[in-house]
Amino acid sequence: TPPPAPAEVGSDQPPEALFQEENIDLDGEAFVTPDDESTSENMLDKLNDQMMESVMISDSPNNSEDDGVPDQDAPPKNIEGESTTGNKMQTESVQRPEDVPSPSSVGTQESPQDISKDTPKEETIPVCTIFSQGNQQKPQGQALVPDGFEPALVKSPSFSSSVETSNKVPPLVCQPSPSLSKFFTDNGHVNPASDFFDSFTTSSSCISVSNPNAESLPGAGAPERHLSSSGASSTPSATGQEPRTPTFFLGLSAPESPGQPTPAEATPPFAQLQAVFSGSDDPFATALNTSEVDRRYDAWLPSEDTRKVLISVATQQHSPVFVDRDSLTMPGLKFDNLQGDAVKDLMLRFLGEQAAMKRQVLTASSVEQSFVGLKQLISTKNWRAAVDLTGRLLTAHGQGYGKSGQPTSHSTDSLQLWFVRLALLTKLSLFQNAELEFEPFGNLDQPDLYYEYYPSAYPGRRGSMVPFSMRVLHADLPQYLGKPQESLDRLHSMKTVCRRILDNLEQGMAEDGSMITITQENRQASIQLWRSRLCRVMYSMANCLLMMKDYVLAVETYQSIIQYEPEQKAQLLSGIGRIFLQIGDIKTAEKYFQEVEKVCQAKGNGSTLSTCILMNRAFVYLSQNNYAEAHATFSDVLKLDPKNPVANNNAAVCLLYLGRLKESLGQLECLVQQDPTFYLHESVLFNLTTMYELESSRSTQKKQALLESVACREGDSFNTQCLKLVSS
Amino acid sequence: MDVNQAKQEHLLALKVMRLTKPTLFTNMPVTCEDGDLPGDLFSRLMKEDPSTVKGAETLMLGEMLTLPQNFGNIFLGETFSSYISVHNDSSQVVKDILVKADLQTSSQRLNLSASNSAVAELKPECCIDDVIHHEVKEIGTHILVCAVSYTTQTGEKLYFRKFFKFQVLKPLDVKTKFYNAETDEVFLEAQIQNITSSPMFMEKVSLEPSLMYNVSELNTVTSGERGESTFGKMSYLQPMDTRQYLYCLKPKPEFAEKAGVIKGVTVIGKLDIVWKTNLGERGRLQTSQLQRMAPGYGDVRLSLESIPDTVNLEEPFDITCKITNCSERTMDLVLEMCNTSSIHWCGVSGRQLGKLSPSSSLFLPLKLLCSVQGLQSISGLRLTDTFLKRTYEYDDIAQVCVVVTVVKLSIL
Secondary structure, eight states: OOOSSOOEEEESOOHHHHGGGOOOOHHHHHSOOHHHHHHHHHHHHHHTTOSOEEEOEEEOGGGOTTOSSOOOOOOOOOTTSOOOOSOGGGGGGOOOOOOOOOGGGSSTTOOTHHHHHHHHHHTTSOOOOTTHHHHHTHHHHHHHSOOSSOOOOSOOOOOSOGGGHHHHSOOSSOOOOHHHHHHHHOTTSSSOGGGGOOOGGGTOSSOOOOOTTGGGSOOTTHHHHHOOOTTOTTOOSGGGGSOOOOOOOOOOOGGGOTTOOOOGGGHHHHHHHHHHHHTOSOHHHHHHHHHHHHHHHHOOOOOHHHHHHHHHHHHOTTSOOOOOGGGSOOOOBSOOOOOOOHHHHHHHHHTHHHHHHHOOOOOGGGSOSSHHHHHHHHHTTOHHHHHHHHHHHHHHTTOOBTOTTSOOOOOHHHHHHHHHHHHHHHHTTOHHHHHHHHGGGTTSOOGGGBGGGOTTTSTTOOSBSSOHHHHHHHHHHHHHTTOHHHHHHHHHHHHHHHHHHHHHHHTTSOTTSOOOOOOHHHHHHHHHHHHHHHHHHHHHHHHHHHHTTOHHHHHHHHHHHTTTOGGGHHHHHHHHHHHHHHHTOHHHHHHHHHHHHHHHHHHOOOHHHHHHHHHHHHHHHHHTTOHHHHHHHHHHHHHHOTTOHHHHHHHHHHHHHTTOHHHHHHHHHHHHHHOHHHHOOHHHHHHHHHHHHHHOTTHHHHHHHHHHHHHTTOOTTOOGGGGOOSOO | OOGGGSOTTOSEEEEEEEOOOOEEEEOOOOOOOTTSTTTTHHHHHHHHOTTSOTTOTTOSEEEEEEOOOSOOOEETTBEEEEEEEEEEOSSSOEEEEEEEEEEEOSSOEEEOOSOOSOEEEEOTTOEEEEEEEEEOOOOEEEEEEEEEEEEOTTOOEEEEEEEEEEEEEOOEEEEEEEEEOSSSOEEEEEEEEEOSSSOEEEEEEEEEEOTTEEEEEOOEEEETTEEEETTOSOOEEOTTOEEEEEEEEEEOHHHHTTGGGOOSEEEEEEEEEEEEOGGGOEEEEEEOOEEEEOOOOOSEEEEEEEOOSEEETTOOEEEEEEEEEOSSSOEEEEEEEOOOSSEEEESOTTEEEEEEOTTOEEEEEEEEEEOSOEEEEEOOEEEEETTTTEEEEEOSOEEEEEEOOHHHHHHO
């Protein structure tokens, strides 16, 4: 990122070098050239006065009180000379009257429509303007301005055939590390793959898989042994050593494939699974209860084509159904190790090896190779390690590196793993990686992503294996890659499904429209769930619209969420108010803030609500350039809620605008030291390092001190950019 | 600003940062449901994150302010604000520090420092702060020149300067067009285009008329009591969007009398534009005086004072013409009326109107009837100046709608 200060062009340089670009020849551009005059006379007849005339923006008002008579003499001023009065600008407001109308045009011939017809011609009118230079700079200017989100870095190539994926497209991130490949081929390793695959459902109370046929499921690694595409000869993975059988029909309702050799290392996890379920006291009651919850959570409405396939699977249980290869989901890791701890790298660089040695973070290898370990990594904010661990677990499931485009089977767990992996990649802002690995999932509507596709593995279970949150993630992702329209499309189709499911429920049917009797209690629970899901989709839509700067629709969408989430009314109205402040429309913002105050009064006096009111007032002061009052109001919030990190940070920011750098710095530093859990946040640290840079030439040392406190608290997902130690 | 490049021989360090408005931190909500693998982990992490909105964590736009991340763009009419900090990096006390900030434009040099008096002494690790503001009035290259002079403990006088260059860009493209009404009214259409790359809230776009005119803005639609903007609820302009503003200018009565003789270029007034962007960053511009070439009326101007819009077929009706001598000499005028296929003039053609001195006018009631239905154009008036033997022709001076009379209709 560029430095926050104007580009420093150097110090103590001879001024000539600096002023080379600034010698604007006022005379040359301010006067009408003879050439212009001749054309303008010819044009009189042709153009009438249909043309819009380009107008000089002379200058700001204070400078142009009496510029009725343009002063055409602009003697070149000595740039070192003391400034005289502000009439310099008048020279630039000279303009040629281009709208000399012909007599016949008086009256009736003009109509507003003519303007649009003639607009293209406007380009050809020579416009006498000194600011033509400004026009040329337009595109440049646009490029300079940050538009709020990262530009798309690499576009995911679209694959014509997913089989060739692994051959044609080299992984963007990294090759499989030798250690990992070895890890999975070496049976004698301390962590055999079998240990990875215990179900997260064992620790979850509400979802469990009742799966009596589980042992006939092909275990991890089985499909890869059995099925491998003819085109994948150079697949850079462990499959290279295995026998390859070209397959063309991939009906693969996997459990039906007879005589399939199950690798020894894959059996234990399913044995474990069995063990978990056999422990239940009343399996029948549990199954009944969980099926109710499962139906509610898994419900989804497949497309017509997918529905047909699922019906045919259900009706032909004993003969394999041939499904077109294109409509199968064949995911695989596109890269493996993220190998990252940017904090440690920075420590090595700035604090030396010894200090770096002290940095202790959990890695994928240092935790239990299971969902428990995965959760541990997530909660300690070691998301990179967590991504690595999901990679290992997915490899154990046969969807590892290079397995993309190879037939596989899915389970609740494998899809949850994919969800976690992709969600973490997104949280880490590794959007290209997420997109690349999302690609084989298509639009999340392939038949093998529904439980009905696996009648023996999940008998009687219906609905989507893809968790709803994964659909939201899938829809959200394109906007971060500069394709917000695609996000909106996906979100709109999700919204439609949510609406239809709610309609079904309200009309006395089950979620999917089938006529199942549901108790009133369960129906209400389901309606509640699907309302909240609809809301989640609408939040995503509003956020996406906001990113697109379509403020009209964004505000409308946020507003419509209020009816579903009335308890968030104050926050939503405040958020809308802040949107208006961002646009610059302070009056409308104040209207929304007043509404927030009404909501708060109606609710009685909670301190969070009055915090909300004060915060809004402070933002209004800020927008009125009244930093002193803004600071006072943020400080008022702190009287109610001394630990409020937002108010603390914002008060410090106001101090800087008041010219009180040292105080501002002191306040932020103090906060970071006293309460690092709250204040080691990207935004606070960014502000702090920016102020260090402004304060003295020794900012690097101070930033290093911050790095040290980050090192002993934050996980590997910490975004080190905010420390601004490395100029990018 | 790369710290490593700072010259170490100086005891003081000068740092400059442009103070654009802070921005609101936006977070990226990635959520899951309790039934998913991470359970409540994601939502707990989001709740603990200080930058999220508590109670509505999925709302992207947070409340945390962050300082400007880069220099950004600066546009004509906006205010350039900058933080200037002079810090004593050394371990000794420095005396008589004078910090001067000048802005060099292509035409002038402005002093922006809040005070021009020297600071007596500056202890180690202390700094002198100044926040400068300047409303940018020129386009093109600007150079902020910061000069620091001071005296060391040994009495040595030291001096250094730093230059910061930036470009001021044009924010708006304004185009205008005049429409001359048959009366003396003039309509001004102004197209204002946002040529910046961020949305712009148009707080005020008004026309300040010149002395000769009264102006009324035609940018609201009055429905009921309140006027509603023609631009809808949201008064902001997206990048590259253009908006049309319409104004009606009427000459003030004292000038209206002479309107017949207004010739050549007249000054109409100027547009005053105030906009705001991110968190109230304000900009203001005025156009140069808008000039309009008064329509040429030739030597004699014939305008209509009264005419019915709808007339009955074959029934005479009255119109009143105003004839103004726009020339510099007295005229002696003769009126001729020539019938067209649909217009029939009643009365004597070729009658004397008498002498008309310069800038004076006379009113002429005329009677005519139409023989064809539909929208008919009134043509066929001829004025001849007997002094110069010059004839002026007036065709298509107005239109009337000719209908079959109501009585006949009711019989049918």
